[in-house]
Amino acid sequence: MARRKKIYEGKAKTLFEGPEPGTLVQYFKDDATAFNAEKRDVIDGKGVLNNRLSEFFMTGLANIGVPTHFIKRLNMREQLIKSVEIVPLEVIVRNFAAGSFSKRMGVEEGTPMPRPIVEFSYKDDALGDPMVPEEYIIAFGWASQQDLDDIISLALRVNDYLSGVLYGVGIKLVDFKIEIGRIYEGDFPRLIVADEISPDSCRLWDIETGRKLDKDVFRQDLGDLADAYTEVAKRLGVMPSNVTHTPKPTLIN
Known part of the structure; x- marks a missing residue:
């Protein structure tokens, strides 16, 4: 899908004009920030993981009647959303x-x-x-x-x-x-x-170990952020359980 006009760029995502009125394309970046962007880095594959995990959660919410802006995932890093x-x-x-x-x-x-x-x-x-x-x-x-x-x-x-x-x-x-x-x-x-x-x-x-599996890993220098996110994706069935983090994670459609 051809990318269109950029509407907004934030710390972790960029929004582009959508293919139809009332829609946007949300692109997930690999950028990681903390402390109001005072700490920054680029984490290979983070955007791919967040795109797929957000799709998983938004779809689940829609299935129980909670309205969301999510329409569909377009590719590894982009999803189609409602303009709000x-x-x-x-x-x-x-x-x-x-x-x-x-x-x-x-x-x-x-x-x-x-x-x-x-x-x-x-x-x-x-x-x-x-x-x-x-x-x-x-x-x-x-x-x-x-x-x-x-x-x-x-x-x-x-x-x-x-x-x-x-x-x-x-x-x-x-x-x-x-x-x-x-x-x-x-x-x-x-x-x-x-x-x-x-x-x-x-x-x-x-639950068992107290290990942090979120952005605090980056905030507090507790290890590899992408590995933590990959662990969440594997447990939820978003990624196969027998793979480790790679810059381009394998996703389950």
């Missing part, structure tokens, strides 16, 4: 204390939450994506109270699905973040899950 108006928030769901939450609240990493906690950060790299309360979100018009209720409901449904699927392959879903987009059906807006769901956007720990 992104709500300028990162929606974070925490099942266990980790990362910035542990530092901010003084809670030891790995401590279970009494219930899944949903937080919001304002999407602005220049500000470091600051945490924001619901009052700010409503006051500045980023989302209405009804939107927030719907976003929280969506986030918790995503959490239920991801937690169950990952637990079944021996992985603990510590936390994750998603983005939400608006699409319009006639004059009526509808909220759907957008962006990606991959080890870039989730904290994933092996």
